[in-house]
Amino acid sequence: MDILTLFPExxxxxxxxxxxxxxxxxxxxxxxxTNIRDFATDAHKSxxxxxxxxGPGMVMMAPVLFDAVEHAEKQDPRLAMRILLSPQGRxxxxxxxxxxxxxxxxxLLIAGHYEGFDERLIEGLSPLELSLGDYVLSGGExxxxxxxxxxxxxxxxxxxxxDGAADETFADGLLEYPxxxxxxxxxxxxxxxxxxxxxxxxxxxxxxxxxxxxxxxRRPDLWKEYLKKxxxxxxxxx
Numbered sequence: 001m002d003i004l005t006l007f008p009e010x011x012x013x014x015x016x017x018x019x020x021x022x023x024x025x026x027x028x029x030x031x032x033x034t035n036i037r038d039f040a041t042d043a044h045k046s047x048x049x050x051x052x053x054x055g056p057g058m059v060m061m062a063p064v065l066f067d068a069v070e071h072a073e074k075q076d077p078r079l080a081m082r083i084l085l086s087p088q089g090r091x092x093x094x095x096x097x098x099x100x101x102x103x104x105x106x107x108l109l110i111a112g113h114y115e116g117f118d119e120r121l122i123e124g125l126s127p128l129e130l131s132l133g134d135y136v137l138s139g140g141e142x143x144x145x146x147x148x149x150x151x152x153x154x155x156x157x158x159x160x161x162x163d164g165a166a167d168e169t170f171a172d173g174l175l176e177y178p179x180x181x182x183x184x185x186x187x188x189x190x191x192x193x194x195x196x197x198x199x200x201x202x203x204x205x206x207x208x209x210x211x212x213x214x215x216x217x218r219r220p221d222l223w224k225e226y227l228k229k230x231x232x233x234x235x236x237x238x
Contacts, residue, residue, distance in 0.1 A: 001029055001030065001031050001032070001106065001107050001108075001109070001148060001151075001152075002031075002032045002033075002034065002072045002073075002075075002076075002080065002106070002107070002108040002109065003031065003032070003033050003034070003109050003111065003144055003148075004034045004036055004065075004068050004069065004072060004108070004109065004110045004111065005033065005034070005035070005036060005111040005139075005140070005141055005144070006035070006036050006037055006047065006111075006113050006139070007111075007113075007139070007141055008033040008034075008035050010141050010145075011031070011033055011141070011144075011145070014145050014148070014149070015031045015148070019149070019152060019153050019158055019159065020148060020149060020152050022158070022160075023152045023153075023155055023157075023158040026157060026158070028152070028155045028156075028157055028158055029152055029155060029158075031148075032072065032075065032076075034068055034071065034072045036060075036064060036065065036068045037064075038068070039064045039065075039067040039068045039071065040064055041063075041064075046061075047060055047061060047064050048060050048061060048113075048114050049061055051115065055115075056115065057114055057115025057116075058114040058115055059114065059115050059116055059117065059118055060112055060113065060114060060116070060117050060118060060121075061118055062117075062118040062120040062121055062124070065110070065117065065118070065121045066121070066124065066125070069082070069108070069110065069125060072108060073108065076106060078105050078106045079105075079106065080106045080107070080108035081100070081104040081106065081107050081108065081128065082108050082110065082125055082126070082127035082128065083107060083108065083109050083110065083127055083128050083130050083147070084110045084112070084117070084121070084122065084127035084128065084129045084130065084140075085109065085110065085111050085112065085130055085131075085140030085143040085144055085147075086112070086116075086117075086129040086130065086131060086140070087131050087134070087135065087136050087137075088129055088131065089128070089129030089130040089131040090128065090129060090130055090131065091131055091132075091133065092130050092131060092132055092143075092146070092147060092150075093170070094150070094170035094171070096130070097147070097150040097151050097154060098154055100147075100151045101151050101152075101154035101155055102154075107147075107151065109140075109144040109147060109148070110127060110140070111139060111140030111141045111143070111144045112139060112140045113138070113139040113140070130143070130147065131143075132146055170222075172226075173215075173222055173225055173226040173229060174211040174212060174214075174215045174222070174226060175211060175214045175215045175218060175219060175222070176211065176214075177206075177207040177208075177210040177211045177214070178210055178214070180192070180195060184196070192206070194206045212226075
């Protein structure tokens with residue numbers, strides 16, 4: 001997994017912790033940081049300039065970005081899926097994360113800064129533009145970290161359990177069921193009896209019903225899509 005950024009120092013604390021770290025130690029993924037500023041050609045190491053036509057902010061320059069991408073891609077013979085973190089891109093969600101984990105051996109994440117990118121980066125390199133949501137960040141670094149974490153944890157073996165992500169929130173379009181651990185009683189609140197029954201079939205059925213009820217209550221938009229997938233002819237929103 002390649003990350004192109006002006007601030008490579010932001011990534012080691014994330015990549016060296018928890019699941020991203022364990023996945024790398026298991027050989028499931030490797031991380032390669034490229035400092036975009038290393039490809040600036042002037043004495044000031046400039047990576048941006050004023051936009052043609054006027055306007056606020058600064059725009060990252062195409063030559064520097066092209067050189068950084070092409071250099072990174074030469075370091076590994078595998079075809080890279082180019083991803084440009086941008087608020088104008090496709091919405092990143094669990095389905096996209098699963099697609100990346102399943103279909104692409106190598107992701108190349110381009111994290112921008114300032115006002116944006118020279119449009120010729122998009123025209124010439126055809127990256128997939130990807131957005132976390134309808135808001136603007138100071139740069140693409142935080143978005144890249146989210147993508148990395150969401151994708152890496154889906155790699156087989158990353159969670160240490162074969163079905164570790166099977167019932168998580170958004171799996172199969174539903175939210176996750178409620179979880180409990182010790183003690184069995186706390187401030188007059190108790191664990192549902194079914195979870196203490198030892199009957200795995202009943203527990204599985206209870207958890208599925210909880211997932212459905214929670215999704216219907218908290219995310220009616222997801223519930224509507226779930227019903228459509230279960231029965232394409234369903235038109236009711238109930």
